[in-house]
Amino acid sequence: MKDVDSRATKRRNGAGSVYYRESDGQWVGAAYVLTTAGVRRRKVVYGQSWEEANSKLTQLVARAEQGIPVPDRSVRLREYLDYWLKAYVPNLRATTARGYESVIRLHLQPGLGGKRLGKLAVADVRTFLAGLRERCLCCASGLDRNRRADHRCCSVGRCCGRRPTVRQVQFVHAVLRNVLSHAMREELIPRNVATLVKVPTPRYKVGKGLSVDQVRRLLKAAEGHRLHPLYVVAATMGLRRGELLGMRWQDLDLDKGTLRTEKTIQRVGGELVFQDTKTDDSDAVLPLPEVTWVALLDHQVAQAKERAAAGDAWRDFGLVFPTEIGTPIEPRNLNRHFTRLRERAGLPNVRLHDLRHTVVTLLLELGVPPHLVQAIARHAHVDITLKIYAHTNLDAMRAAVKRLDDHLT
Secondary structure, eight states: OOOOOGGGGOOOTTSOEEEEETTTTEEEEEEEEEBTTSSEEEEEEEESSHHHHHHHHHHHHHHHHTTOOBOOTTOBHHHHHHHHHHHTGGGSOHHHHHHHHHHIIIIIHHHHTTSBGGGOOHHHHHHHHHHHHTSOHHHHHTGGGGSOGGGOSSBTTBOOOOOOOHHHHHHHHHHHHHHHHHHHHTTSSSSOGGGGSOOOOOOOOOOOOOOHHHHHHHHHHHTTSTTHHHHHHHHHHOOOHHHHHHOBGGGEETTTTEEEOOEEEEEETTEEEEEEOSSGGGGOEEEOOHHHHHHHHHHHHHHHHHHHHHGGGOOOOOBSSOOTTSOOOOHHHHHHHHHHHHHHTTOTTOOTTHHHHHHHHHHHHTTOOHHHHHHHHTOSSHHHHHHHHHHHOHHHHHHHHHHHHHHHO
């Protein structure tokens, strides 16, 4: 017989209880909480240890005390979606949460919201996704209702037919699958029917890296501009746009010549927000090449002069690459500046993100081991690093094929 931990009895009044169930060897947490039906009912959670069950029960009670009703088995999907948005989405990154909220509001609520959660079937999900592929995105979002009559893409009685891409359909399916996974863990449904419906996988285009000559032309075109050091960092460190704009002086150690990217700037809900970087690998400490280190030292001096010139108008966010008064740069404004820069450099088809891929290509060409390049580029998997190199290094592939040709002839 298992010894019941004395901690199981140490809970305040109204916080429920945790006990060991000998029939299946699980720890059970139980409490009376408000449900979506408007009544208080006993809800249970399970864990393999006292700590796990206690943690789940604490979260359950905390959500109830925050006024978030717990769904019951008879709940409709729209009610569970509302609950899921309040209970789980606030813990996610702002951009991720915004995307989930948009999918639920524009697609899942109108398409499946009226279905009973416990009776949602594979056929329902399959029919919903088939209809989604044929639905105009402008009509779904009510885009035209928010535009002036002379700027509408759809006229009365005629739809522009802007259908969702394969990637957009996959994302809607992924959100539904995620929602139902939580419902299954809460024992509201016996299975996740969304996992039984397959959707096409999009084919992603891999950006091309720049050659050394192209990088030099870009940096030459940027000389004399206050953002020249930003492009030096982009070309040598492989940072993403949001990471460049979110870089702070406290992330740099110019004495040791290192950089740690911890923050990124994104536009969410019409506002610029600071967010943590994508993964733990994204904020690894990276060494600075000498050319980058020198550029940042010069930039630090130049920024001090800008701060003095701005006077009381300067707003200090501690950013390395802010506006001329210290505020964050709008990401779209950086894109506009880069568009003008690439045209001056005679490189009209180059994207800002291609500079990130350039670092991967050049380091692998110099013989740096792939796992080190992966660490510098902060890719989640080395396969991504090698895929970029295979896509961009056409000259190396031609040389390899030529060797085969020479061997056979």
